[in-house]
Amino acid sequence: xxxxxxxxxxxxxxxxxxxxxxxxxxxxxxxxxxxxxxxxxxxxxxxxxxxxxxxxxxxxxxxxxxxxxxxxxxxxxxxxxxxxxxxxxxxxxxxxxxxxxxxxxxxxxxxxxxxxxxxxxxxxxxxxxxxxxxxxxxxxxxxxxxxxxxxxxxxxxxxxxxxxxxxxxxxxxxxxxxxxxxxxxxxxxxxxxxxxxxxxxxxxxxxxxxxxxxxxxxxxxxxxxxx
Numbered sequence: 695x696x697x698x699x700x701x702x703x704x705x706x707x708x709x710x711x712x713x714x715x716x717x718x719x720x721x722x723x724x725x726x727x728x729x730x731x732x733x734x735x736x737x738x739x740x741x742x743x744x745x746x747x748x749x750x751x752x753x754x755x756x757x758x759x760x761x762x763x764x765x766x767x768x769x770x771x772x773x774x775x776x777x778x779x780x781x782x783x784x785x786x787x788x789x790x791x792x793x794x795x796x797x798x799x800x801x802x803x804x805x806x807x808x809x810x811x812x813x814x815x816x817x818x819x820x821x822x823x824x825x826x827x828x829x830x831x832x833x834x835x836x837x838x839x840x841x842x843x844x845x846x847x848x849x850x851x852x853x854x855x856x857x858x859x860x861x862x863x864x865x866x867x868x869x870x871x872x873x874x875x876x877x878x879x880x881x882x883x884x885x886x887x888x889x890x891x892x893x894x895x896x897x898x899x900x901x902x903x904x905x906x907x908x909x910x911x912x913x914x915x916x917x918x919x920x921x
Contacts, residue, residue, distance in 0.1 A: 735901055771806065812847050
């Protein structure tokens, strides 16, 4: 998958991204730091990640139904041991069966003890499908996940991809991906963001390479109540 914070942090010591935040709170005066990961980050020392100030993380379950992330199980277990609030995302494929994708994500997460945060549909592509097909299959995924987990899922998308999603998707929480800006641009369907992926080139102690940096718009208590 593909800034600021009122607290200044030295790049390379704990967390750093590509740009600094402005004074504007972007609709979120209180924020928590997080990351999202996949197999591309390799082996992660989650204890060090937690000590670096990461409160939550999302790990990739799969890309559609064909590619299960080979680091998901290890990441998910280690996140819990380290005390990082854990979530999971699935790269959503508009060209694949929505129910099969949802069931794979649900069963994989459940088998590993369940998540602390609602499941995420990572919507980055329409796979060449018509927009009405994308909308219908994404709606089916969201409704099936909510029905089977009891938690309202989250939509991850960018401003450009989000413009392809009609107003009804604003009923679901938004995780917006927008880099090198003072505040994220929201697609028309949404009035606020819950999560903001503000960098794809961050550095976090415990991870050897680059990693996506995220913010949650709220406090730790609010994050714990997010269902």
